[in-house]
Amino acid sequence: MSGHPEPTGPDRAGTTMAADPGEAEMLRRHDASSHEKPFFTVDLVIFTVRDEHLHALLVKRAEPPFKGCWALPGGFLDPRRDASVDACAARKLVEEAGVRAPYLEQLRTYGSRDRDPRGWTATTVYFALMASESVRLLGNQEDARWVRVRGDEVGFDLGFDHARILADAVERLRSKLEYTHIAVHLLPEEFTLPELQRIYEIILQQPLDKSSFRRRVMQADMLEELPGRQRDGFGRPAQLYRFRDYDRQTFFPRSISRHAR
Amino acid sequence: MSGHPEPTGPDRAGTTMAADPGEAEMLRRHDASSHEKPFFTVDLVIFTVRDEHLHALLVKRAEPPFKGCWALPGGFLDPRRDASVDACAARKLVEEAGVRAPYLEQLRTYGSRDRDPRGWTATTVYFALMASESVRLLGNQEDARWVRVRGDEVGFDLGFDHARILADAVERLRSKLEYTHIAVHLLPEEFTLPELQRIYEIILQQPLDKSSFRRRVMQADMLEELPGRQRDGFGRPAQLYRFRDYDRQTFFPRSISRHAR
DNA sequence: TTTTATAGTTGCAAAAAGCAACTATATTTT
DNA sequence: AAAATATAGTTGCTTTTTGCAACTATAAAA
Numbered sequence: 001m002s003g004h005p006e007p008t009g010p011d012r013a014g015t016t017m018a019a020d021p022g023e024a025e026m027l028r029r030h031d032a033s034s035h036e037k038p039f040f041t042v043d044l045v046i047f048t049v050r051d052e053h054l055h056a057l058l059v060k061r062a063e064p065p066f067k068g069c070w071a072l073p074g075g076f077l078d079p080r081r082d083a084s085v086d087a088c089a090a091r092k093l094v095e096e097a098g099v100r101a102p103y104l105e106q107l108r109t110y111g112s113r114d115r116d117p118r119g120w121t122a123t124t125v126y127f128a129l130m131a132s133e134s135v136r137l138l139g140n141q142e143d144a145r146w147v148r149v150r151g152d153e154v155g156f157d158l159g160f161d162h163a164r165i166l167a168d169a170v171e172r173l174r175s176k177l178e179y180t181h182i183a184v185h186l187l188p189e190e191f192t193l194p195e196l197q198r199i200y201e202i203i204l205q206q207p208l209d210k211s212s213f214r215r216r217v218m219q220a221d222m223l224e225e226l227p228g229r230q231r232d233g234f235g236r237p238a239q240l241y242r243f244r245d246y247d248r249q250t251f252f253p254r255s256i257s258r259h260a261r
Numbered sequence: 262m263s264g265h266p267e268p269t270g271p272d273r274a275g276t277t278m279a280a281d282p283g284e285a286e287m288l289r290r291h292d293a294s295s296h297e298k299p300f301f302t303v304d305l306v307i308f309t310v311r312d313e314h315l316h317a318l319l320v321k322r323a324e325p326p327f328k329g330c331w332a333l334p335g336g337f338l339d340p341r342r343d344a345s346v347d348a349c350a351a352r353k354l355v356e357e358a359g360v361r362a363p364y365l366e367q368l369r370t371y372g373s374r375d376r377d378p379r380g381w382t383a384t385t386v387y388f389a390l391m392a393s394e395s396v397r398l399l400g401n402q403e404d405a406r407w408v409r410v411r412g413d414e415v416g417f418d419l420g421f422d423h424a425r426i427l428a429d430a431v432e433r434l435r436s437k438l439e440y441t442h443i444a445v446h447l448l449p450e451e452f453t454l455p456e457l458q459r460i461y462e463i464i465l466q467q468p469l470d471k472s473s474f475r476r477r478v479m480q481a482d483m484l485e486e487l488p489g490r491q492r493d494g495f496g497r498p499a500q501l502y503r504f505r506d507y508d509r510q511t512f513f514p515r516s517i518s519r520h521a522r
Numbered sequence: 523t524t525t526t527a528t529a530g531t532t533g534c535a536a537a538a539a540g541c542a543a544c545t546a547t548a549t550t551t552t
Numbered sequence: 553a554a555a556a557t558a559t560a561g562t563t564g565c566t567t568t569t570t571g572c573a574a575c576t577a578t579a580a581a582a
Contacts, residue, residue, distance in 0.1 A: 036339065036340050036341070037298035037299070037300060037301055037340075038298070038301050038338065038340050039298060040298055040299050040301060040372075040383060077299065077372075077383075078297070079297050079298075079299050079374065079380075079381035080297065083373060083374050083375075084372060084373035084374065085370060085371070085372035085373070085383060087373075106369050106370065108367050108369070108370075109346060109367065109369075109370045109385045110346070111301075111338075111345060111346035111385070112344060112345035112346070113340070113344050113345065114344075119340075120340035122301060122338075122346055122383075122385070124370045124372070124383070124385075175512075178512075179440060179516075192560085193560085193561085194559075194560070194561095209539085209540060209541070210560085210561080211539095211540085211541080211542095211561085211562075211563085212538095212539060212540065212541090214561075214562090215538085215539080216539090232548075232549095233548080233549085233558090233559070233560095234548075234549055234550080234557085234558050234559060235546095235547070235548055235549075235557080235558040235559025235560060236546060236547040236548050236549095236558085236559055236560040236561075237547070237548065237559090237560080238559080238560055238561085239560085239561085251439075251516065253515060253516050253538095254514060254515045254516070254538085254539085255440075255512065255514050255515070453529085454529085454530085455528075455529070455530095470570085470571060470572070471529085471530080472530085472531075472532085472570095472571085472572080472573095473569095473570060473571065473572090475530075475531090476569090476570085477570095493579080493580095494527090494528070494529095494579080494580085495526085495527050495528060495579070495580055495581080496526080496527040496528025496529060496577095496578070496579055496580075497527085497528055497529040497530075497577060497578040497579050498528090498529080498578070498579065499528080499529055499530085500529085500530085515569085515570090
C-alpha cells in the first residue's frame with residue numbers, strides 16, 4: 001500500500017455539508033495552540049486468588065490527597081523514565097509488587113476535572129493477574145496488602161474513584177473469564193485441571209460441572225500435559241499441565257456459565 | 262457497604278478521610294512542579310457500514326505533524342472545556358461528525374515517547390458506531406471522508422500510529438460482534454432482521470445461516486417488533502424491529518461464528 | 523400469469539453440553 | 553492390613569442447541 005489515499009471511491013457521496021467550516025477550523029487551531037495538559041497517572045488493579053477468594057492489592061497512601069486511605073497502587077507517569085504507558089505500568093508493577101512478567105492488560109482510562117483534588121487528572125488503569133505464590137510485597141507490610149474482594153468491592157472506602165475502578169476491573173475480569181483462558185495467569189506455571197476449575201468457580205461464583213469443564217478446556221487445546229508429573233494430595237494425584245501459549249489470546253466458542261436470560 | 266472500614270482484617274488502617282484543602286493546595290504546587298506531563302489527546306475511530314462494506318471516518322491533517330496525511334479525527338483535550346475524557350470524546354464526535362448520541366466506547370490509551378514528533382503524547386481512543394444515514398460531515402468534503410476498511414486497514418498510510426490504532430479498533434469491533442448486540446448501533450433505529458444479519462456478515466466477513474441467526478437474536482429478547490410496520494422491497498416485505506434497550510450491554514451465550522480450532 | 527427475489531418457518535440430523543454413575547488412586551482411620 | 557474417605561478422571565446417556573435444507577409466504581418484475 002502506498003502513501004496516498006485513493007483519489008476516488010465511495011467516500012464522496014454521503015458527505016453532506018453542514019455547519020460553518022470556518023468554525024471547525026478555528027476550534028482545531030485553538031486546540032493545537034492551547035496545549036494545556038492534565039496530570040497523567042497510571043494505576044494498577046492487581047488480582048490474585050488466595051484462600052479460596054479473589055484478592056486485590058491495595059496500598060495505604062502516605063501523602064495527601066487521601067492520606068491514610070487505602071487506594072490502588074500507581075502514580076504519576078514520568079516521561080523521562082517511561083518510554084510508553086505500557087512501560088510505566090510494568091515499572092509500577094515491579095515497584096509495588098516486585099513481579100516481573102505476569103499478565104498485564106489495559107483496563108481503561110479515567111479522567112475528569114474532579115476525580116483528584118489536585119486538578120484535572122487522567123489515569124490509565126491496568127489490571128494484572130498473578131499467582132499468589134509469585135508475589136513478593138516490597139516495603140512495609142503495613143502499607144501494601146492483599147484485600148479480599150467480595151462481590152465487586154472490598155468492604156470499605158477507597159481514595160479517589162478507585163472503588164468504581166475496582167468494580168470495573170472485577171467486571172472485566174469476570175467477563176473475560178467467561179470467554180477466554182486468562183484464568184491460567186492466576187495460577188503458577190504448572191497446575192492441575194481441578195485447580196484451574198476452582199479458579200473459575202471462585203471468580204464466577206458458581207460451581208461448574210467437572211466433566212464439562214475438562215471437555216471444554218481440552219478441546220480448546222491450550223494445555224500441555226507434563227508427562228509423569230503429578231500433584232499429590234489427599235485423594236488420587238492430579239495430572240500437571242502447563243499453558244501452551246502465553247501470548248495468544250484464545251476464546252471459548254461458548255461462555256462458561258449459562259447466562260440468565 | 263458503608264462508609265467505614267471494618268475494625269478487623271487487613272483494612273484496619275483505612276480510616277482517614279479525604280485530604281483537607283490547605284494541605285492539598287500545598288501538594289498541588291509540589292506535584293505540579295515535580296511531575297512533567299505528557300500531551301494528552303483524544304482520537305476517534307468512527308465506524309459505519311455503507312455500500313456493503315465497513316467504513317471509517319478519516320480526516321486530512323491541515324497542520325504539521327503529518328500535514329496533508331490522512332489520520333483519525335481527534336485532538337487535544339481541553340481541561341477548561343472538557344469535564345471528563347468521555348465528554349471530550351463526545352465533543353469531538355459532534356465537531357467532526359455532527360452526531361449527537363451514537364454508540365461510543367473507549368478503545369484504549371496509546372502513549373509513548375515517539376508516537377508524536379512534538380513529544381511525549383498519550384491519546385485515549387474511542388470508537389463510535391453509527392448508521393450511515395445519521396451522519397452529517399462538517400467542513401469541507403476534501404478533508405473528511407469515509408474510507409472503506411479492507412481487512413483491518415484502509416490501503417494507504419495514516420499519520421502517527423493511527424494505522425495500528427485502526428487495526429486494533431477493527432479487531433475489537435469484530436470481537437464484540439461475536440458476543441454482543443452492538444451491531445444494532447450500525448443501523449438506524451428501525452431495521453429488519455435481514456439488515457441486521459447483513460451487518461454481521463459484512464463485519465465478520467462470512468455468511469451466516471438465516472434460521473440460526475434469527476433464533477439467536479429472538480432468544481436474546483433484545484428486539485421489539487413494530488406491529489404493522491414493514492420494509493418494502495423486491496421480495497416479501499420484512500418486519501421492522503427496534504432495539505429494546507440501548508443502555509444494557511448484553512451478551513450472546515455463544516459466539517456467532519464458529520472459531521477455527 | 524408466470525417468474526424471480528427476498529422473508530420467514532419447519533423438521534430433522536448432528537453436535538455440544540448437562541448429569542450422574544462409575545472407575546482409579548492416593549491418604550487417613552480403625 | 554483392611555476399610556473408609558477423599559479427590560481425580562472417565563463413560564454413557566439425556567437434553568439442549570445448532571446447522572442445514574426444504575418448505576411456505578408475499579411482494580415486484582417480466
